[in-house]
Structure formats: C-alpha cells, structure tokens
Amino acid sequence: MNPYPGRIIRKGEADAELVKAIQQRLQASAYRCVVNGLYDDDLASVVSLFQAQNVDLLGNPLQVDGKVGPFTWDRLFDNVPKVDAGVPSSALLLQALGVAISQVGVREQPEGSNSGPMVDRYLQSVGIAPGQGGPDQRYWCAAFLFWCHEQAATALGRGSPLVRTAGCLDHWNKAGKLPNVVRITKKQALADPTVVVPGLIFIQDHGRGAGHTGIVERSESGRLFTVEGNIAPAGSPGRNGVGVFRSERRKLTDDELVGFIDYSRA
Numbered sequence: 246m247n248p249y250p251g252r253i254i255r256k257g258e259a260d261a262e263l264v265k266a267i268q269q270r271l272q273a274s275a276y277r278c279v280v281n282g283l284y285d286d287d288l289a290s291v292v293s294l295f296q297a298q299n300v301d302l303l304g305n306p307l308q309v310d311g312k313v314g315p316f317t318w319d320r321l322f323d324n325v326p327k328v329d330a331g332v333p334s335s336a337l338l339l340q341a342l343g344v345a346i347s348q349v350g351v352r353e354q355p356e357g358s359n360s361g362p363m364v365d366r367y368l369q370s371v372g373i374a375p376g377q378g379g380p381d382q383r384y385w386c387a388a389f390l391f392w393c394h395e396q397a398a399t400a401l402g403r404g405s406p407l408v409r410t411a412g413c414l415d416h417w418n419k420a421g422k423l424p425n426v427v428r429i430t431k432k433q434a435l436a437d438p439t440v441v442v443p444g445l446i447f448i449q450d451h452g453r454g455a456g457h458t459g460i461v462e463r464s465e466s467g468r469l470f471t472v473e474g475n476i477a478p479a480g481s482p483g484r485n486g487v488g489v490f491r492s493e494r495r496k497l498t499d500d501e502l503v504g505f506i507d508y509s510r511a
Contacts, residue, residue, distance in 0.1 A: 247322045254313040258284040267313055270321045271295060277336045287400045290343030292317070297346055297462060298443075309346060335509035337406075338444030340397035341390075345460050345472040345489075348393070352488035359385060359475075367392045367474065371411045386458050387413050389474030389489065390446060393460070394508070406511035413456030417448045420506045427507040434497050434505060438467055441497070441505060447471065449501040459492065461505070469495035 250263060258264050261282030268280040271291055278291045289311035296307040301316040308314075313321070333339040354361035365375040367385055370392040388411045398405035406426065408419045420426050434441050441464040449457040459473030470493055475486035479493070495502070 247318075249315050249318045254284065254318075255311070256284050256286065256289055264288070267292075267321065274321075277339050286347070287340070287343075290340065290347050293346045294339065294343040295321070309349070311347065333444030333509070334442060335444070336401055337394065337397055337403070337511075338509050340400055341394045342444050342460055342462065342472070344393040344396045345390070346462070348389070348474075348489045349472060349491055350489065351474075356487040357485060368411065370395055371409050373411055384413065384455065384457070384475060384486075385411065386473060386475040386486070387411050387416055390458060390460060406508050413448055413458045414450060414454065414503075416446075416458065417456075417503055417506065423511065425510040427510065428504055429507060430504040431497065431502045435467075438464065438497060441469070444509065445505040445507050447495065447505050448503040449499070450503050451501055456503075457501075459495075462491070464497075467497040468493070469497070471495055 247266065254263060254267065264284045265280050265282045268278050268288065271278050272280065274295070276291050276295055278288055292313060293309050293311040296309045296317055299307055299320050301307055301320055307317055307320060333342055348363065351363045352361065353359060353364050360375055364385055367388040368375065371388045373388065391405070391407050391409060394405045394407045406423070408416050408423070410416050410419065417428070421428050429440055429445070441461060443461055443463055445461045447459055447461060447469065451457060457473070459471040462470045462472055464470070470491070472489070473492050474489045476488070476490055476492060477486060478488065478490045
C-alpha cells in the first residue's frame with residue numbers, strides 16, 4: 246500500500262505524480278477519469294462519487310468532499326471490499342453523477358424563492374430566465390439534472406443527449422422517442438430491481454402535470470439512494486424544496502414512481 250503523503254490532496258495539487266497515482270487507482274476501481282496529473286473539478290467529482298460509494302477501513306462512510314485525506318487514501322490504496330453499490334455504465338453517467346454530488350448543499354437564496362446564484366444557472370441551462378419560469382421554475386429539479394449532464398458532457402468533450410426541458414413528465418415522454426435511450430417502467434424495475442443502477446434518472450408523477458425527478462446514486466433491495474434538486478433536506482419538518490440534497494426516501498414501490506431513464510447508450 247502506498248504511504249499516505251501526510252497532507253490532504255485537493256484541487257490545485259502541484260504534485261502531478263501524486264495526482265496520477267490517485268487517478269490510476271480510481272481507474273483500477275472502475276471509476277472513469279483521465280490520468281493527466283491535474284486535480285481539477287472533474288477529478289474532484291469522481292473522488293466525491295468514490296467517497297459516496299465506499300467505506301473506510303473500519304466500515305464507516307467516507308466524508309464526501311472531493312478531497313483525498315487519510316481515510317479516502319487508505320480506501321483507495323488498500324484492498325478493502327468495496328460497497329456493492331455499482332458504478333454507472335457510461336462515462337457520461339459517471340461524470341454527471343459526480344457533478345450532481347458536487348452540488349449537494351446548494352440552496353435557494355432566499356429559501357422558497359426558486360432562485361439563487363446556482364438555481365438560476367440550472368434554470369438558464371433549459372432556457373428559463375430568472376423569475377420567468379412559471380410552474381417550471383417552481384419545480385427546478387429537471388433543470389438541475391440537465392445542467393449536471395451538460396457540465397459532464399462538456400468535460401468529456403461531447404454533447405449532452407438529455408432532453409432540454411424543465412418538465413419532469415415532458416422529459417419522460419420525449420425520452421421515449423430518442424434513439425439509444427431506454428425507459429425502464431416501474432413494473433419492469435419491480436420485476437428485476439438489478440436494472441436500476443447508478444446514474445439512472447427517476448421520474449415521478451404527482452398528478453395534474455406536476456412531477457419530480459432526481460439521479461440514482463445507488464439502489465439496495467428496492468430502496469433508492471438519490472441526489473435531487475428542489476427537495477427539502479433530510480429531517481426537515483417541511484416538504485417544500487429548497488436545495489440540492491441526498492435522499493434516502495425513495496422506493497421502487499412508491500405510488501408516484503413512473504420509471505427510470507437510461508442515457509448510458511446515447
């Protein structure tokens with residue numbers, strides 16, 4: 246096992262060989278990243294995903310901060326059994342999930358305004374100017390996902406295949422007409438839960454044209470661990486969405502679940 250260098254490795258790290266060693270270990274663990282010696286936003290996103298899906302030597306969750314400290318280092322460079330959480334099946338989905346994780350903690354400013362520096366950027370990515378979105382601005386979860394995949398696609402030097410929309414159900418309907426995009430219905434997922442893998446986009450139907458969406462981080466025995474925009478933080482007494490947070494509340498049996506969209510082949 247490589248000895249820990251005695252400092253936290255983070256964005257802007259000057260030791261290119263040290264960064265390359267981290268990138269090579271991530272590749273060996275099936276995480277896709279370029280081995281170029283640069284600790285940039287892209288690498289921080291991949292490190293965050295690695296941290297979210299692994300535990301330290303004592304079995305405790307790693308802190309998800311995109312930095313390689315002693316616990317993340319030990320997990321990277323030791324043969325500790327990995328949490329069987331799965332890795333997205335394409336570079337785009339992996340990168341997009343990493344981008345989504347990097348946004349956890351972003352909040353509306355002020356809360357309840359459906360606005361703020363980052364929320365406005367999410368909405369602008371689907372063509373909605375701040376304050377002019379109507380119902381689609383109130384439900385900015387789909388815009389958040391489009392922005393994440395757009396950032397991921399840019400980092401990979403390609404275009405994003407996602408439907409450019411702020412409507413959750415509009416996304417579901419239009420995705421069904423795209424080549425190489427697979428929709429997995431709730432019925433199919435219940436029949437074979439193994440088809441629900443990290444990087445898939447889930448769609449919910451709340452009725453009267455309203456919906457909700459997020460990205461799957463992992464799935465365990467019918468329980469979904471997700472990253473979502475426009476939701477309330479865990480433990481919040483209210484239900485109004487105020488930011489980007491992780492969620493453990495979704496299940497394959499949820500009445501409102503429509504299904505999942507898989508862009509891994511697009």
